[in-house]
Amino acid sequence: xxxxxxSSRYLVKRTGxxxxxxxxxxxxxENMFWYRQDPGLGLRLIYFSYDVKMKEKGDIPxxxxxxxxxxxxxxxILESASTNQTSMYLxxxxxxxxxxxxxxxxAGTRLSVx
Amino acid sequence: xxxxxxxxxxxxxxxxxxxxxxxxxxxxxxYLYWYKQExxxxxxxxxxxxxxxxxxxxxxxxxxxxxxxKHLSLRIADTQTGDSAIYFCAESRDDKIIFGKGTxxxxxx
Numbered sequence: 001x002x003x004x005x006x007s008s009r010y011l012v013k014r015t016g017x018x019x020x021x022x023x024x025x026x027x028x029x030e031n032m033f034w035y036r037q038d039p040g041l042g043l044r045l046i047y048f049s050y051d052v053k054m055k056e057k058g059d060i061p062x063x064x065x066x067x068x069x070x071x072x073x074x075x076x077i078l079e080s081a082s083t084n085q086t087s088m089y090l091x092x093x094x095x096x097x098x099x100x101x102x103x104x105x106x107a108g109t110r111l112s113v114x
Numbered sequence: 115x116x117x118x119x120x121x122x123x124x125x126x127x128x129x130x131x132x133x134x135x136x137x138x139x140x141x142x143x144x145y146l147y148w149y150k151q152e153x154x155x156x157x158x159x160x161x162x163x164x165x166x167x168x169x170x171x172x173x174x175x176x177x178x179x180x181x182x183x184k185h186l187s188l189r190i191a192d193t194q195t196g197d198s199a200i201y202f203c204a205e206s207r208d209d210k211i212i213f214g215k216g217t218x219x220x221x222x223x
């Protein structure tokens with residue numbers, strides 16, 4: 001079974017803090033994704049990565065950055081957290097070697113910025 | 115438009131069939147998916163259908179695809195309380211997946 005692990009289920013941070021959300025997958029997937037999920041807005045893609053050290057902006061990259069130093073790990077960074085970044089953050093991975101292009105999700109990190 | 119559209123809410127009596135509908139946008143999408151999200155959890159792949167298929171059945175789940183109308187539906191037979199969740203319709207686009215906003219399925223006793 002594919003396993004995507006997000007380091008924290010719940011996180012509370014203060015405005016202005018630098019926040020790191022970590023995601024690790026164990027299936028040697030090339031592609032990794034970060035989404036945020038908000039009520040009524042569904043999933044919105046923040047950043048994605050096709051390979052180590054590669055990153056691509058998604059639909060809402062402002063206020064975020066990412067790091068992919070190792071294939072299995074994809075980190076989402078909030079340089080200076082703001083209250084409008086309070087949300088559920090979901091990490092996913094997939095592989096182009098798997099024809100169905102299925103994305104596998106972690107359990108999510110619920111971030112509250114006070 | 116570029117969005118995957120689905121209704122936000124569906125209420126069904128336990129034991130009845132649930133039908134969740136979705137319209138997608140890209141006629142070249144190779145795969146279409148249904149994901150399920152239970153409270154407080156991530157998304158879990160429920161089923162998928164290849165774009166050259168019309169129907170796929172898997173136990174209580176039936177997926178119907180009308181490619182001409184770009185319409186996808188998910189039917190859950192004999193709906194149970196454990197089916198209470200948010201269901202996301204999604205389409206493949208290059209190496210990404212485009213998700214709808216999700217349909218919250220509420221089960222009435």
